[in-house]
Amino acid sequence: MDTQEYIESGILEEYALGVLSEVERANVERIAREHLVINQELKDIIAGLDGYAQAHALPPPPALRERVLEAWQQAAREMAPPQKAAATAAEALPRMVASSAPMPEAAAPREAVVRQMPAAANAGRRWMIAASVALLLLSALGNYLLYSRLKETEANLQVAQTEQSRYAATQKAALNERDQQLAVLRNEAFQPVDLKGTPKAPDALARVYYNARTKAVYVDVRNLPALPEGKQYQLWALDNGQPVDAGMLANATAAGDSIQQMKNIASAQAFALTVEDIGGVVSPTMSTLTVVGNI
Amino acid sequence: MLPVSASTPESVALENEVLLVQRLRDRDEGAMTIFYDKYSAALYGVILRIVKKEETAEDVLQEAMVKIWHAFPSYDASKGRLFTWVMNVSRNLAIDKIRSRQYRVSSRTQPIEESAALRQAAEPSFRPEHIGLQEMTRQLNPDQRQIVDLLYFGGFTQSEVAEELNLPLGTVKTRARAAIKVLSKLIR
Structure with missing residues (x-):
């Protein structure tokens, strides 16, 4: 065998680079054992490439040490329990391969490891999945909190809107009423009738607006004595000396807060207020006559 | 003693x-x-x-x-x-x-293709306890360096390198051998 020719064929470099098939590798090893020159050449080539690799050495980030050792330990432990079945298989296979394959990094040992790789390689991925799940849960919780807060805000807003519209409606109604009252006061068709206090209540004062054409009657209290419990003021129209019920005064009216439209009165010459039981009576109690006035 | x-x-x-x-x-x-x-x-x-x-x-x-x-x-x-x-x-x-x-x-x-990236010079790293990368690469001519890098870091076979670089296989083999020889001598 021409050893020089063999050396120059480049097969030793390919051996060292790990690109030969198992059969080719075994062949190279056999020839190297037989020829010292080739053996030395092969050793030199491997040493040269190892040196080249070593020259590229670069310390990994310090934090990696912990991570790698932890992942490795986890993978090693995961492998450990099913020692009877898996470990023996994992061991038996590489050994078998080692005897047939010349160098351990040949394809076959890798095969043996590949089966275990997921456990190890997935440690990182599993960690990432766990982190993802945690993030997802966190995000879901955040979303839930934000959602419930949104719902709460919406409810509050609805309450506020309802209140606001109710207030607006109330105000609008009140305003309408005032407008109406103002219209009454300004309307020349309404005749103001001052009702003055009787000797029993000299400071009492009220005013009735009477529209003879539409028969409408409004009462506007300036000052009336406070009522005893269970009593209410009743307005009477006096037509030809006969008292006619014109309706009961609401508390707000009696207190002077607003003017109140009373029952329509067909004809009258005078108006008067008496104190009666709540709900009113058919004929006035003359002893409680508080104010009276003629048209 | x-x-x-x-x-x-x-x-x-x-x-x-x-x-x-x-x-x-x-x-x-x-x-x-x-x-x-x-x-x-x-x-x-x-x-x-x-x-x-x-x-x-x-x-x-x-x-x-x-x-x-x-x-x-x-x-x-x-x-x-x-x-x-x-x-x-x-x-x-x-x-x-x-x-x-x-x-x-x-x-x-x-943007850089794998093999193209491999042809680029690696950053020199400071390794006082070993023969420095710079020292090694100074000893290799650019052609040798390129081939060693494709073989060692690219996982290319010699035939693949020949194809990649448009060179005769024989030339690739000669250069690879020469390059690795330089490296071995530096190690010794």
């Missing part, structure tokens, strides 16, 4: 390696820490040179450690140094990584 067992640094290193191999063979988990401290820089440097992304290099180094542990029963110390073996395991993992579809897809955004 000199002690009979006066040990040279080299013999100490060899002794340490034999011890480490024995502990790894015994599945001594503490040995893995020693292993990491001893070999991680060399493995990481080569892996990073191959995969180019630090993040990927870290993952591959982690995979490599686990793989070395599991495949360790198949390591035959009589056939080569531990360094050679673990370097080849790691290198193969890294090359598998860049050849995987997934990696190619994720790297598609990188």
